[in-house]
Amino acid sequence: MNLLEAAIMGAAYTIVFLYFIGEKIIKVDFSGLLKRNWKSTKCKKMLAQWKGPWQGTNLQGEIRSAFNMVLLPLGKADKGFLPARMDMTFRRRIEQQIGLLERQKLCREIRLIDVVPLPKNSFRHWNDDGREWRESVLQCSALERLLPKEGGSPVHVVYRKNAYLRLLQSRHIRNCDRKEKRESYYANQTTINCPSCGAEVKLKSQQTVCPYCGGVIQCEFYDWQTEVFEVYEQMGDELLRVLQLLLWGALQYVCLFLCLWLIKDTQISLAAGVGAAVLVLAAAIAVFSISYGKQEKLEKEIVRYSENYLRTCINEALYPDGNYPDLMDYSVGTIRLKRVVNTEEITRITAQVYISETYLPQGRKPYTRKYKRTLVLQRARYPQRRKRDGKFFTERECPSCGANFVPDENHCCSYCGYSLQVDNTKWVMQTNKEQKRYKIYERNKSCI
Structure with missing residues (x-):
């Protein structure tokens, strides 16, 4: 078979394969052509939001409050709106960003529409590194603008059709509570023993007054602190499947073309082409699996390995x-x-x-x-x-509750249980x- 015939026949068989496979795994959606999904229409709706980015959404109040802790200080370009509980590395990043915006007299406004919380309008919880973690991801269309504080036209505008907002928070788990493995430690924490008189007091806010002795109880220990906030755009599932199918089709075409050109028997060349494409795909999957397994093996060689803490240390080292x-x-x-x-x-x-x-x-x-x-x-x-050389036991302020740090037998704060690094x-x-x-x-x- 000559070069032209092999190219034409290889293309024909590849198109047939792609059609039959794509019909089963790809769902054609033409809703993007509707006027309500146009960029101009969505931007007009977002700019008309006068009650904030959550106007018209049924987002859970706790998720909304968690995102507002970051969106509000950026939208106002004011450090005074930052919450009290934040990861130190993340706080430094946000304060640097707000400081740069203040120097240039700008503010960063993020407006959202068609918000879909993932998972279903709730946080994803897990326990790791002696902490309780929760994560919320919002799938939406986002309009991000850099606006002058005095008013005027935007300096910079970014529209993301398939935007994702990710928020990661954590809180410490008391050393005494770690003995009992639970999915969530302080989700139903409504009462606490007064540190002054020992009476049981119901928590209603971050600062509660004991009705028996009048002592002021700070319960910020149970508050979540923000670790990560990201705004990014990700390819949709259908588009990702289309690209994967096209990549497979290109590989299939190359294998079919070479086999049809080099092998005279048509049936044997077609079988060899399909087999070669499958083998190449299997080899790529095997290389990926070996690389993933190597990562897991290296992580197990490190005692008490934590990727979150390693990322924090790298941030501190690169941007001291x-x-x-x-x-x-x-x-x-x-x-x-x-x-x-x-x-x-x-x-x-x-x-x-x-x-x-x-x-x-x-x-x-x-x-x-x-x-x-x-x-x-x-x-x-x-x-x-x-090492018990005395340096660890010097009196200092606890980074969690603010009390004088007097460690217990587990080297944790005797008041709130925070483990000092x-x-x-x-x-x-x-x-x-x-x-x-x-x-x-x-x-x-x-x-x-």
């Missing part, structure tokens, strides 16, 4: 002071472990980190820079082992000279 004039926002995304080396005292890891930075230059539109970087970090191998739990990034020395040592070690 936050004095970047044009940097509006930054985040550490996917972390891929490349190597783990354990000694008797320390654990040293090599990780590939994907970083995203958003800049807002004076008088220019914001832009985003994404890149990956390989880092070498180290930490004590057994961070739960603490010590220095040997923190991942420390090596400098360039240390990284070069470590790489030379590893190279010489492998040669031996």
Whole structure:
């Protein structure tokens, strides 16, 4: 079979395969052509919202309040609207962003429409790292604008048709409560024993007055603190299936074309082409599975490994002071472990980190820079082992309840149960000279 015939026949068989497969897995939807789904129509509706971004939505009140803790300070560009309980790293990011907006006399407004909460109008809960976590994801269409505070036309406008808003929060779990494994620890926490007289007091707000002794009880320990807030656009499920089907069709066409051109027998060439495409696809899946399994194996080699805490340490190491004039926002995304080396005292890891930075230059539109970087970090191998040298027991303020930190037998705050992180739990990034020395040592070690 000549070149032209092989190309035509390969294309014909590929189109037939794609048609029969696509008919079963792809649902054709023409609702995007309706006027109510046009970009101009949705933007007009969002700009007409005078009661806030939740106008016309049946969103659960707790989810709405959690998102407002971030959307309101950004919309007003005022640090005074920030809640009291926030993760320190996240607070530094938000304060830096608000500070940059204040210097340029701008505010960041985010309006939403067609909000669909995932999962069904509730949080997703789990327990990890001695904390209770909850996450909420909103699927919607979003209009993000940078507006001058004095009024006027927007400086920058971004419309996201398939937008997602993700909010991640956590709260500490008392050491005494960790003995009993539960799905949710403080969801139904309505009463507490007064620390002054011991009476049982019903909690009604963050600050409650004991009716027996008049003591003021602060119950901020049970409040959620925000860890992550993201606004991004993601490809729809149907479009993703179409792209996957087209990729499979391209692979199928190449295999069929080569087999039809090189093999004279048509039936044998068709069978060989389909078989070759299946083998290539299976090989790609196998490589992905091996890579995923390698990541899990490396994570198990690290004692008390926590990706959330590692991401926090990387944020602190890459942006120690936050004095970047044009940097509006930054985040550490996917972390891929490349190597783990354990000694008797320390654990040293090599990780590939994907970083995203958003800049807002004076008088220019914001832009985003994404890149990956390989880092070498180290930490004590057994961070739960603490030296009783007196430094850990010095009097300090508890970062959770604010009381003088007097640790109990489990090295936790005797008042609220917060576990104080010590220095040997923190991942420390090596400098360039240390990284070069470590790489030379590893190279010489492998040669031996």
